[in-house]
Amino acid sequence: xxxxxxxxxxxxxxxxxxxxxxxxxxxxxxxxxxxxxxxxxxxxxxxxxxxxxxxxxxxxxxxxxxxxxxxxxxxxxxxxxxxxxxxxxxxxxxxxxxxxxxxxxxxxxxxxxxxxxxxxxxxxxxxxxxxxxxxxxxxxxxxxxxxxxxxxxxxxxxxxxxxxxxxxxxxxxxxxxxxxxxxxxxxxxxxxxxxxxxxxxxxxxxxxxxxxxxxxxxxxxxxxxxxxxxxxxxxxxxxxxxxxxxxxxxxxxxxxxxxxxxxxxxxxxxxxxxxxxxxxxxxxxxxxxxxxxxxxxxxxxxxxxxxxxxxxxxxxxxxxxxxxxxxxxxxxxxxxxxxxxxxxxxxxxxxxxxxxxxxxxxxxxxxxxxxxxxxxxxxxxxxxxxxxxxxxxxxxxxxxxxxxxxxxxxxxxxxxxxxxxxxxxxxxxxxxxxx
Ligand SMILES: Cc1ncc(COP(=O)(O)O)c(C=O)c1O
Numbered sequence: 001x002x003x004x005x006x007x008x009x010x011x012x013x014x015x016x017x018x019x020x021x022x023x024x025x026x027x028x029x030x031x032x033x034x035x036x037x038x039x040x041x042x043x044x045x046x047x048x049x050x051x052x053x054x055x056x057x058x059x060x061x062x063x064x065x066x067x068x069x070x071x072x073x074x075x076x077x078x079x080x081x082x083x084x085x086x087x088x089x090x091x092x093x094x095x096x097x098x099x100x101x102x103x104x105x106x107x108x109x110x111x112x113x114x115x116x117x118x119x120x121x122x123x124x125x126x127x128x129x130x131x132x133x134x135x136x137x138x139x140x141x142x143x144x145x146x147x148x149x150x151x152x153x154x155x156x157x158x159x160x161x162x163x164x165x166x167x168x169x170x171x172x173x174x175x176x177x178x179x180x181x182x183x184x185x186x187x188x189x190x191x192x193x194x195x196x197x198x199x200x201x202x203x204x205x206x207x208x209x210x211x212x213x214x215x216x217x218x219x220x221x222x223x224x225x226x227x228x229x230x231x232x233x234x235x236x237x238x239x240x241x242x243x244x245x246x247x248x249x250x251x252x253x254x255x256x257x258x259x260x261x262x263x264x265x266x267x268x269x270x271x272x273x274x275x276x277x278x279x280x281x282x283x284x285x286x287x288x289x290x291x292x293x294x295x296x297x298x299x300x301x302x303x304x305x306x307x308x309x310x311x312x313x314x315x316x317x318x319x320x321x322x323x324x325x326x327x328x329x330x331x332x333x334x335x336x337x338x339x340x341x342x343x344x345x346x347x348x349x350x351x352x353x354x355x356x357x358x359x360x361x362x363x364x365x366x367x368x369x370x371x372x373x374x375x376x377x378x379x380x381x382x383x384x385x386x387x388x389x390x391x392x393x394x395x396x397x398x399x400x401x402x403x404x405x406x407x408x409x410x411x412x413x414x415x416x417x418x419x420x421x422x423x424x425x426x427x428x429x430x431x432x433x434x435x
Pocket of ligand 1: 106107108109111140141142143212217218246247248249250274275
């Protein structure tokens with residue numbers, strides 16, 4: 001028997017080109033502490049999951065307490081208090097019509113559930129022809145095969161395109177690179193006309209439209225006007241097509257409201273949740289839906305069952321973490337912190353609007369992004385590696401999406417810490433060769 005350890009294969013990492021991973025031994029608040037004594041300010045909330053700071057004692061205590069009572073139980077045929085409490089808490093935060101919840105493991109599985117639920121919904125109500133999905137350009141909905149299918153074609157999905165199902169692709173309201181050549185000041189959300197045409201032609205075959213509401217994340221932190229989402233909602237209603245809002249990134253305060261849909265006054269038919277759901281402590285996904293969808297799976301016929309589940313569906317530890325995170329929204333001034341971050345972004349972003357290295361500046365709630373001028377734009381831009389290294393060397397974790405540098409900090413970041421990140425960004429951009 002070999003005694004050598006297995007080689008760990010890290011996500012989104014090219015083992016021969018990327019630097020060796022940094023070993024983290026503990027974390028607290030906005031800081032990650034490395035084995036070798038270094039400290040990093042986590043300015044991207046560890047892949048957008050952390051809300052209230054690392055190792056928040058209230059969430060840690062809730063998970064520890066749950067661990068001593070019930071670590072896990074099969075979720076088919078059984079239930080438990082943490083899941084029921086979470087259903088109750090989310091019920092009080094979501095619009096009343098989003099009344100049913102299905103648990104899964106992470107963001108990708110929350111999306112898979114929504115896609116499968118949408119397809120089977122139409123089949124169960126006797127409209128099996130409605131199976132196609134419409135997704136947006138620049139979308140990113142995760143890395144499992146169904147979630148990849150609805151994600152935009154990119155370097156992330158190129159190797160697998162023939163394994164995914166075809167989708168109808170509609171324009172995104174990427175105002176800086178307007179797909180219909182308009183300027184925001186003079187447009188009437190003309191880009192949504194493309195989706196309108198698709199629905200006009202194909203609505204009898206379309207099960208659902210899936211969107212990242214107001215903020216497309218991995219596609220480049222693209223911020224949409226509120227009206228774009230509102231118009232999509234109206235079109236879906238008009239054409240009797242389900243609207244799936246993937247709030248995996250935007251949920252739990254990121255855009256300044258509990259949910260991005262709330263900011264636009266839009267109620268989707270289904271919503272996908274994950275990432276910040278547990279405050280960033282444990283993996284958990286959830287797909288919430290309207291009653292009419294749930295009811296389509298009832299009746300005397302067993303073949304109407306939603307045959308989907310995961311070994312760890314509704315894990316009690318993850319639900320306990322989620323409940324504790326939602327309690328923090330009540331016991332701590334979370335929304336005033338969020339507002340403070342948004343104001344901090346506004347205060348500092350001003351400078352970058354006329355910076356020679358910056359092509360576009362975008363912000364929504366706690367998220368701010370600088371699209372940098374680059375000769376090689378896109379995820380594989382050489383700016384990504386050199387900027388990441390620049391920031392790590394100065395004690396900051398920032399991971400640009402190619403030439404898009406963004407901040408997405410835990411809500412407990414102070415104005416001083418935010419200023420330190422922005423001061424370092426100013427230095428970084430000052431050090432770049434002219435594009
Ligand atoms: C909007 C959105 N949906 C889904 C996912 C996939 O989530 P996960 O990485 O937890 O599978 C992501 C991940 O970044 C995301 O941003």
